[in-house]
Amino acid sequence: MHSHEVIVVGAGGAGLRAAIAAHEEGADVALVTKLHPVRSHTGAAEGGINAALKDEDDWEDHAYDTVKGSDYIGDQDAIEAMTEDAPSEVVRLENMGMAFSRDEDGRMAQRAFGGLSFPRTTYASDKTGHMLLHTLYEQVMKRGITVYDEYYVTRAVKEDGECHGVVAVDIQTGRVEGFQAGATIFATGGVGEVFSHTTNAVSCTGDGMSIAYRAGVPMEDMEFVQFHPTTLPSTGILITEGCRGEGGILYNSEGERFMFERGYAPNDGELASRDVVSRAELTEVEEGRGFEDGCVHLDLTHFGEEKIEERLAQILELARDFEDVDPVTEPIPVKPGQHYIMGGIACDSHGATELPGMYAVGEAACVSVHGANRLGGNALLELVVFGKRSGRHAAENHLTNTSKSAVEDVVAEEQSRVEELKDRSGGEHQSEIRADVQEAMTEHVNVFRSEEGLEEALEIVRDARERYESVNVHDTSDTFNTDLVQALELRSIIDCAEAITLGALERDESRGAHWRYEHQERDDENWLKHTLVYPGDDGPRVEYEDVEIKKYEPKVRSY
Amino acid sequence: MATTQTESEADAATEVGSVELEVFRYVPEEDDEPRFESYTVDAEEGTTVLDALIEIRDTEDASLTVRHSCRMARCGSDALYINGKQRLACNTLVKEVGEPVKVEPLPRFDVIRDLVVDMEGFYDRMEAVEPWFQPSHEPETGEEFLQSPENRKNIDTVLDCIWCGACTSSCSPAGTDDRFKGPAALAKAYRFYKDEREGEEARKNRLRLLEDAHGIYRCHTQFNCTEVCPKGISPTEAIMEMSRDATKQKLAFWRR
Ligand SMILES: Cc1cc2nc3c(=O)[nH]c(=O)nc-3n(C[C@H](O)[C@H](O)[C@H](O)COP(=O)(O)OP(=O)(O)OC[C@H]3O[C@@H](n4cnc5c(N)ncnc54)[C@H](O)[C@@H]3O)c2cc1C
Ligand code: FES
Numbered sequence: 001m002h003s004h005e006v007i008v009v010g011a012g013g014a015g016l017r018a019a020i021a022a023h024e025e026g027a028d029v030a031l032v033t034k035l036h037p038v039r040s041h042t043g044a045a046e047g048g049i050n051a052a053l054k055d056e057d058d059w060e061d062h063a064y065d066t067v068k069g070s071d072y073i074g075d076q077d078a079i080e081a082m083t084e085d086a087p088s089e090v091v092r093l094e095n096m097g098m099a100f101s102r103d104e105d106g107r108m109a110q111r112a113f114g115g116l117s118f119p120r121t122t123y124a125s126d127k128t129g130h131m132l133l134h135t136l137y138e139q140v141m142k143r144g145i146t147v148y149d150e151y152y153v154t155r156a157v158k159e160d161g162e163c164h165g166v167v168a169v170d171i172q173t174g175r176v177e178g179f180q181a182g183a184t185i186f187a188t189g190g191v192g193e194v195f196s197h198t199t200n201a202v203s204c205t206g207d208g209m210s211i212a213y214r215a216g217v218p219m220e221d222m223e224f225v226q227f228h229p230t231t232l233p234s235t236g237i238l239i240t241e242g243c244r245g246e247g248g249i250l251y252n253s254e255g256e257r258f259m260f261e262r263g264y265a266p267n268d269g270e271l272a273s274r275d276v277v278s279r280a281e282l283t284e285v286e287e288g289r290g291f292e293d294g295c296v297h298l299d300l301t302h303f304g305e306e307k308i309e310e311r312l313a314q315i316l317e318l319a320r321d322f323e324d325v326d327p328v329t330e331p332i333p334v335k336p337g338q339h340y341i342m343g344g345i346a347c348d349s350h351g352a353t354e355l356p357g358m359y360a361v362g363e364a365a366c367v368s369v370h371g372a373n374r375l376g377g378n379a380l381l382e383l384v385v386f387g388k389r390s391g392r393h394a395a396e397n398h399l400t401n402t403s404k405s406a407v408e409d410v411v412a413e414e415q416s417r418v419e420e421l422k423d424r425s426g427g428e429h430q431s432e433i434r435a436d437v438q439e440a441m442t443e444h445v446n447v448f449r450s451e452e453g454l455e456e457a458l459e460i461v462r463d464a465r466e467r468y469e470s471v472n473v474h475d476t477s478d479t480f481n482t483d484l485v486q487a488l489e490l491r492s493i494i495d496c497a498e499a500i501t502l503g504a505l506e507r508d509e510s511r512g513a514h515w516r517y518e519h520q521e522r523d524d525e526n527w528l529k530h531t532l533v534y535p536g537d538d539g540p541r542v543e544y545e546d547v548e549i550k551k552y553e554p555k556v557r558s559y
Numbered sequence: 560m561a562t563t564q565t566e567s568e569a570d571a572a573t574e575v576g577s578v579e580l581e582v583f584r585y586v587p588e589e590d591d592e593p594r595f596e597s598y599t600v601d602a603e604e605g606t607t608v609l610d611a612l613i614e615i616r617d618t619e620d621a622s623l624t625v626r627h628s629c630r631m632a633r634c635g636s637d638a639l640y641i642n643g644k645q646r647l648a649c650n651t652l653v654k655e656v657g658e659p660v661k662v663e664p665l666p667r668f669d670v671i672r673d674l675v676v677d678m679e680g681f682y683d684r685m686e687a688v689e690p691w692f693q694p695s696h697e698p699e700t701g702e703e704f705l706q707s708p709e710n711r712k713n714i715d716t717v718l719d720c721i722w723c724g725a726c727t728s729s730c731s732p733a734g735t736d737d738r739f740k741g742p743a744a745l746a747k748a749y750r751f752y753k754d755e756r757e758g759e760e761a762r763k764n765r766l767r768l769l770e771d772a773h774g775i776y777r778c779h780t781q782f783n784c785t786e787v788c789p790k791g792i793s794p795t796e797a798i799m800e801m802s803r804d805a806t807k808q809k810l811a812f813w814r815r
């Protein structure tokens with residue numbers, strides 16, 4: 001049994017930043033993570049992190065861009081908190097040694113990104129996430145913060161309406177261990193594995209959302225899933241928006257610059273918000289102006305090799321290695337792919353959830369700053385701003401009366417769940433059920449959604465839940481049993497898939513990334529509200545909550 | 560890495576056909592000794608070794624174990640020994656390495672199970688070089704350190720290290736001396752050593768830390784690490800530069 005004042009589950013950018021903040025407040029903090037920290041998917045972030053750093057820029061413009069990007073369903077108090085803190089938090093990263101790209105005058109370089117009224121995306125070549133993740137982990141090592149790596153957290157310990165810690169499987173030995181804590185921060189990342197075509201890592205399985213949900217904390221706004229307009233068709237690997245920020249052009253098969261020429265975004269063109277560009281691409285493809293595999297073309301050939309190598313080196317490597325295309329001389333085929341979830345564990349702007357002692361931060365959380373559509377460069381920002389805030393808050397307010405025996409009880413229960421899973425015979429293998437869910441979600445809960453498709457998806461997901469009752473794990477070993485881990489992850493995938501689909505079915509309007517065939521307009525009268533999905537006795541229960549509106553009244557959103 | 564192909568090749572079927580893999584297997588509770596298991600998978604032009612291993616795991620043998628996560632050569636989880644060379648499984652095409660594809664865990668690391676090795680020693684080596692920023696002075700609140708674009712460019716390649724361990728696995732001195740910091744850690748040290756935001760004092764301290772019996776002078780300049788690095792980093796050159804500087808510093812001291 002381990003015991004710490006603060007436990008952070010997950011060691012991507014959000015978890016690491018939270019742990020550093022808690023440590024700075026003097027708390028005894030530890031990280032528990034299923035991957036070693038540097039393997040976290042934050043490392044894959046490419047384009048940059050937003051902050052109004054320049055004298056000519058203003059954090060309030062950044063706030064407005066974010067509100068507009070969110071299609072008016074982001075909470076404006078939280079958005080202001082984030083954009084106001086952005087400059088100091090980004091400078092803090094620099095002060096920790098993060099290697100941002102530099103302008104001639106030696107200051108951090110910034111570039112244009114979609115949906116932003118000023119080029120305020122601060123970048124480190126096209127490897128911003130990698131630099132950020134490694135820098136934060138360096139600071140964790142420097143401070144000697146304990147890291148339990150390759151521990152898979154399976155459940156939160158809830159007693160008397162409070163969170164007393166978590167229980168995890170040590171992946172290397174198969175042992176189930178308890179972690180008693182006065183505050184537990186979930187920083188477990190996104191849900192890409194709910195879909196079959198995604199830019200996310202295979203480890204993005206929505207575990208934190210599912211664990212919090214099963215402890216009674218709602219998942220908020222799960223129907224808002226971002227599909228990035230430029231992913232490689234064969235693998236889903238991301239081609240950063242930075243390409244368009246630097247001047248990359250999208251063409252259809254008729255050689256038209258369709259974002260302008262077909263009127264999707266007469267002002268901003270390729271740099272319209274992601275939801276707008278993804279819909280435009282698929283409309284082009286559906287109307288017969290696409291290329292093979294449902295793609296359009298992203299053209300960088302006018303940049304020249306030097307510029308690509310300097311600013312988009314990773315894109316060069318990824319396109320060459322994974323799509324066999326050379327961006328210096330030929331256009332890159334791209335199509336929309338699942339990329340990010342705006343929704344997550346419902347929490348306030350200190351990361352605190354409804355359950356005392358439980359916090360959420362990063363992509364796993366819904367504060368909500370992204371509303372119905374996240375702007376590129378705002379996710380990394382969310383990690384550091386709310387990472388700091390939640391770490392601090394948890395350090396100052398952690399519970400002091402947690403119960404060791406409550407943790408031990410859950411250890412015993414999880415131990416028998418795991419044993420039972422491994423001993424079971426018959427039933428379907430976890431990989432089959434997983435594949436069915438992923439395919440159904442990609443087919444029906446994608447960029448364009450219809451009532452019929454959503455109902456079908458919901459049926460498949462609910463059927464998967466029944467099949468899961470007798471799911472089979474073939475591998476019986478205690479040592480590094482990834483078959484078991486995948487079976488445990490599958491339950492999270494099903495929980496998240498159900499919340500996403502249900503939220504999407506109920507929301508009969510189109511807003512941001514959520515587009516409904518039968519209701520193609522935004523409906524502020526009925527739908528200016530957040531979806532909250534709670535666990536109920538007979539499946540999920542949906543409730544709604546008003547959006548926090550301060551300065552910016554909703555108006556028509558065009559780019 | 561995908562090789563460029565002529566158009567006629569590209570037009571030909573993308574099917575490469577069935578490919579045989581020989582995979583190192585070892586489950587401590589079941590096997591006294593490691594063994595090799597043969598599998599056959601259907602591969603296409605773009606099938607990577609990782610794709611093939613996942614295919615085997617999902618359809619044939621769920622107990623086959625390999626660390627992986629990002630699938631895009633970024634997380635550094637899946638450095639393996641593929642047909643006699645350290646490579647990332649996720650960016651190595653099946654068709655490029657020749658048949659049968661022999662897949663083994665990283666040499667010079669202890670095997671935990673199948674293709675999964677114990678990385679703890681590697682992480683300890685990384686930590687031993689104090690791999691965190693040691694700036695020239697405490698900045699004022701809100702003050703950013705300035706860095707010239709040229710200086711930033713100089714460290715661009717070493718900054719790309721993904722801690723996969725391929726280099727350390729290829730390095731013979733690292734194999735015989737557990738305390739030798741090894742190529743990855745020394746390249747990491749170089750990343751800070753060359754960063755002009757760290758002052759002269761920090762630079763001297765870094766060299767002092769790297770000069771012990773298990774530091775820079777252990778390198779045999781065999782360039783194995785440089786050859787296998789999936790990110791094109793040359794730890795050897797970084798180590799050579801620091802060794803030269805350290806020697807110069809010593810000479811300067813004796814001349815005084
Ligand atoms: C390819 C790509 C490019 C992107 N580019 C940008 C960009 O340019 N700018 C931007 O702002 N945003 C970008 N994003 C979005 C942004 O990178 C992510 O939203 C963000 O990094 C998520 O960070 P995180 O810390 O919340 O989660 P992650 O980095 O995914 O970390 C999750 C952590 O949780 C742990 N974990 C998960 N489940 C468990 C469990 N059950 N038990 C224990 N540990 C667990 C994992 O081990 C991991 O350490 C990009 C995203 C992708 C996929
Ligand atoms: S799976 Fe991440 S580097 Fe290969």
